[in-house]
Amino acid sequence: MIDFERFELENGLRVLVHQDKSTPMVAVNLLYNVGSKDEDAEKTGFAHLFEHLMFSGSQHIEDFDDPVQMAGGDSNAFTNSDITNFYISLPAANIETAFWLESDRMLGLSFSQKGLDIQRKVVVEEFKETCLNRPYGDVWHHLADLAYKEHPYRWPTIGKVPKHIEDATMDDVKTFFYKYYRPNNAILVVAGDVNVDDIRQLSQKWFGDIPAGATIQRNLPTEPPQVLFQRRINECNVPLDALYMTFHIPERTHPDYYKVDLLSDILANGRSSRLYRRLLKEQKLFTSIDAYITGNVDPGLLIIEGKPTEGVTLEQCEAAIWEELDLLKNEILEADELQKIKNKVESTLVFSEEGILNKAINLAFFEHIGDAELINRESEIYQTITVEDIHSIANQILTKENCSELFYKAKQVEVVVS
Amino acid sequence: MLDRTKQPPIFPIQNLHLPIPKKHILQNGIPLYEVNIGGTQEITKIEIIFRAGRPKEQKPMVARTTARMLREGTQQFDAAEIAEQLDYYGSTLSSTTNLDTANIVLYSLNKHLEQLLPIVSSIVTKPTFPQSELDTVINNSIQQIKVNETKCDVVAYRTITECIFTPDHPYGYNSSEEGYEALTRQDLINHFQSEYHAGNCTIIISGRTNPTIIQLLDQYFGTTIPRGIYVQPTFPKIATTPQKIKKIIPDSSQTAIRIGLRLFNKQHPDFQGLFVLNTILGGYFGSRLMVNIREEKGYTYNIFSGIDSMVYDGYFTIGTEVGNEYVADTLKEIYKEIDRLRTELVGEEELQMVRNYLLGNMLTMLDGAMNVADIIKSIVTEFLDYSDFTSLEKTINTISAEQLRDLAKQYLVKERMFEVVVGV
Numbered sequence: 133m134i135d136f137e138r139f140e141l142e143n144g145l146r147v148l149v150h151q152d153k154s155t156p157m158v159a160v161n162l163l164y165n166v167g168s169k170d171e172d173a174e175k176t177g178f179a180h181l182f183e184h185l186m187f188s189g190s191q192h193i194e195d196f197d198d199p200v201q202m203a204g205g206d207s208n209a210f211t212n213s214d215i216t217n218f219y220i221s222l223p224a225a226n227i228e229t230a231f232w233l234e235s236d237r238m239l240g241l242s243f244s245q246k247g248l249d250i251q252r253k254v255v256v257e258e259f260k261e262t263c264l265n266r267p268y269g270d271v272w273h274h275l276a277d278l279a280y281k282e283h284p285y286r287w288p289t290i291g292k293v294p295k296h297i298e299d300a301t302m303d304d305v306k307t308f309f310y311k312y313y314r315p316n317n318a319i320l321v322v323a324g325d326v327n328v329d330d331i332r333q334l335s336q337k338w339f340g341d342i343p344a345g346a347t348i349q350r351n352l353p354t355e356p357p358q359v360l361f362q363r364r365i366n367e368c369n370v371p372l373d374a375l376y377m378t379f380h381i382p383e384r385t386h387p388d389y390y391k392v393d394l395l396s397d398i399l400a401n402g403r404s405s406r407l408y409r410r411l412l413k414e415q416k417l418f419t420s421i422d423a424y425i426t427g428n429v430d431p432g433l434l435i436i437e438g439k440p441t442e443g444v445t446l447e448q449c450e451a452a453i454w455e456e457l458d459l460l461k462n463e464i465l466e467a468d469e470l471q472k473i474k475n476k477v478e479s480t481l482v483f484s485e486e487g488i489l490n491k492a493i494n495l496a497f498f499e500h501i502g503d504a505e506l507i508n509r510e511s512e513i514y515q516t517i518t519v520e521d522i523h524s525i526a527n528q529i530l531t532k533e534n535c536s537e538l539f540y541k542a543k544q545v546e547v548v549v550s
Numbered sequence: 551m552l553d554r555t556k557q558p559p560i561f562p563i564q565n566l567h568l569p570i571p572k573k574h575i576l577q578n579g580i581p582l583y584e585v586n587i588g589g590t591q592e593i594t595k596i597e598i599i600f601r602a603g604r605p606k607e608q609k610p611m612v613a614r615t616t617a618r619m620l621r622e623g624t625q626q627f628d629a630a631e632i633a634e635q636l637d638y639y640g641s642t643l644s645s646t647t648n649l650d651t652a653n654i655v656l657y658s659l660n661k662h663l664e665q666l667l668p669i670v671s672s673i674v675t676k677p678t679f680p681q682s683e684l685d686t687v688i689n690n691s692i693q694q695i696k697v698n699e700t701k702c703d704v705v706a707y708r709t710i711t712e713c714i715f716t717p718d719h720p721y722g723y724n725s726s727e728e729g730y731e732a733l734t735r736q737d738l739i740n741h742f743q744s745e746y747h748a749g750n751c752t753i754i755i756s757g758r759t760n761p762t763i764i765q766l767l768d769q770y771f772g773t774t775i776p777r778g779i780y781v782q783p784t785f786p787k788i789a790t791t792p793q794k795i796k797k798i799i800p801d802s803s804q805t806a807i808r809i810g811l812r813l814f815n816k817q818h819p820d821f822q823g824l825f826v827l828n829t830i831l832g833g834y835f836g837s838r839l840m841v842n843i844r845e846e847k848g849y850t851y852n853i854f855s856g857i858d859s860m861v862y863d864g865y866f867t868i869g870t871e872v873g874n875e876y877v878a879d880t881l882k883e884i885y886k887e888i889d890r891l892r893t894e895l896v897g898e899e900e901l902q903m904v905r906n907y908l909l910g911n912m913l914t915m916l917d918g919a920m921n922v923a924d925i926i927k928s929i930v931t932e933f934l935d936y937s938d939f940t941s942l943e944k945t946i947n948t949i950s951a952e953q954l955r956d957l958a959k960q961y962l963v964k965e966r967m968f969e970v971v972v973g974v
Contacts, residue, residue, distance in 0.1 A: 204910025
């Protein structure tokens with residue numbers, strides 16, 4: 133149970149406060165409602181590049197990190213398709229430094245050309261390090277592009293190609309900032325040994341005079357239902373073959389989302405799960421296998437991935453997975469198997485309440501998708517799911533026409549003997 | 551009018567206090583450390599540590615494979631039953647090794663512990679190492695090596711540690727396909743029988759503990775793990791000549807760089823000072839390497855330096871992946887930063903920032919019972935004392951710019967460093 137209080141400033145900034153007296157640290161988390169889905173298809177990777185620029189100095193503060201470190205704190209951020217999220221954790225006594233820093237970069241950035249030039253290079257190196265220079269690193273480029281035809285989830289957060297990042301201009305930066313980095317498009321969460329009155333006063337003091345921006349109307353295209361099975365074969369320089377399958381699933385706030393989550397757990401959460409136990413351990417078809425859901429705000433994907441054992445073909449692996457999926461569709465599972473998955477979920481949720489930074493990030497995310505109170509209802513939602521629910525959702529989701537497959541085929545290197 | 555140009559006053563971090571765990575001795579002599587500092591959740595983490603790592607091996611990769619195989623079948627339960635029970639009660643169990651120890655870690659809700667402990671007990675006392683499960687583990691490990699050998703950073707890491715400690719040393723050798731293929735079931739049985747005894751074992755429990763749980767631990771581990779005596783391992787002598795190594799992985803879009811040299815374990819009187827020195831060089835986001843090579847030049851997404859300490863040794867490395875066209879200049883700048891530390895005094899403001907950052911870090915390490923348990927684990931397994939935590943705080947607060955420069959002069963010697971470059 134995560135208790136919190138909520139208030140809103142006149143400029144529209146929403147503030148949530150969670151009190152946890154057991155810790156000497158505080159977490160200050162600021163979520164902006166902007167992600168890579170808000171990008172232009174020809175300028176992808178920009179939301180994430182912009183996240184880097186938030187650390188390159190603001191209107192009154194030359195360097196963001198030095199004051200955080202001077203206050204004994206640590207700070208970082210992440211961007212995904214839906215949101216850009218910044219956080220600082222620091223000793224409770226120094227909390228005001230976090231308000232000073234976060235409010236100044238919401239007020240205005242320094243918009244330094246040098247900062248942009250450097251961070252473009254840094255992000256291109258990040259692109260290489262995470263996507264280009266490791267085997268299977270470009271898998272998300274392929275999957276997103278294969279599974280989505282209309283919705284901007286069709287490109288990955290890092291961007292389609294490095295060139296999009298290299299081409300970003302200062303004009304792009306300024307437009308983006310004044311459109312999205314406004315108080316009415318943000319959620320601030322403070323967690324730690326704090327009280328709501330102090331936080332109200334600090335919020336008013338530091339964020340109160342930042343003007344609101346225009347209300348943003350998102351008009352994202354809806355992804356049309358997939359009607360045809362598709363497969364892409366990617367013959368390339370990877371050490372081993374690999375197989376990926378995607379299935380479209382409902383959005384994060386849809387009641388069926390929780391059922392699909394349990395469905396993916398039945399497939400591959402833990403060593404007693406169906407795919408791990410039967411296909412990896414018993415039939416020894418795979419050397420690794422996994423299944424998970426993306427958790428996107430808009431309709432996301434369930435993904436199954438694995439690497440075949442030497443001598444086993446991708447086609448054999450694929451057939452074995454379909455056999456398991458058919459079993460789930462044809463037979464109702466035992467109550468005990470569902471209970472096991474629910475017990476796992478209960479544990480996961482309890483452990484996710486360890487640590488104030490986790491709690492702050494989660495509260496901000498749930499507030500973003502509608503209501504932070506949902507975080508305390510999830511456990512109950514999972515517990516009400518029945519074996520019949522799983523059976524019906526399996527039949528709905530795990531169909532051939534809802535599936536896209538990606539095969540990585542290791543290129544056979546020709547040995548030239550002279 | 552609000553003055554946004556000035557940082558609000560900051561307060562020094564004082565009185566870091568390491569909660570001393572309650573120490574119990576189980577019937578067979580195993581020390582059990584209990585870390586309970588409140589917390590809101592009815593959860594516990596139980597870590598069972600055996601000094602059964604590489605220094606005790608008769609053959610490469612035996613330690614790691616033995617630990618991995620513990621859960622793959624016991625006299626009471628087969629691998630499937632173990633997996634089923636652990637999952638059914640919502641627990642997470644890992645069974646891995648670092649260089650020195652095998653660590654079996656259970657995370658669980660308190661209400662399920664009574665069902666889970668018999669299984670964990672069986673895993674650490676009665677494993678059978680079934681051949682068919684071993685085949686799978688070996689096969690999957692070999693596949694993993696094949697994937698890793700295509701990664702520049704992994705190849706660079708494997709190369710530098712092998713250079714620093716030599717391929718014949720427990721801390722230096724790399725896992726290999728041939729090594730895995732040479733492993734037999736009997737090797738694991740031998741390793742298990744000689745090393746998984748009470749004399750090599752420590753248990754740390756953290757979270758919301760209570761006397762009933764402590765009693766259960768004595769029942770399931772105090773009466774089942776055989777007594778034994780810890781024997782200090784011996785190591786081959788290391789004689790190396792620093793060298794520069796270039797390895798080629800065709801078509802790489804980045805090049806991995808590792809630079810490093812051998813140091814020592816945490817008991818060495820200069821360890822704590824070097825810890826502060828390393829932080830300045832490459833141990834946090836505001837470090838000199840990060841500011842110079844990432845934030846001023848944009849050559850890389852990440853660059854770091856670190857000191858790794860094992861129970862009986864230690865080493866220092868610098869690591870980064872840079873665009874291929876930046877390799878020469880990155881190397882030049884890394885050595886320039888090392889040289890600056892050896893010749894110039896660290897400025898007062900930078901030193902204060904590092905002190906504050908590190909103290910804040912220590913405060914984070916003390917936040918929550920499971921974090922505290924990690925500090926206790928390091929102290930106990932590396933033969934340190936609780937007072938070492940306090941003395942680290944003191945070193946951070948008081949080490950002078952002159953002392954840091956002298957440490958750099960003494961230890962960060964370019965002529966003694968290995969340099970590994972892996973890319974096109």
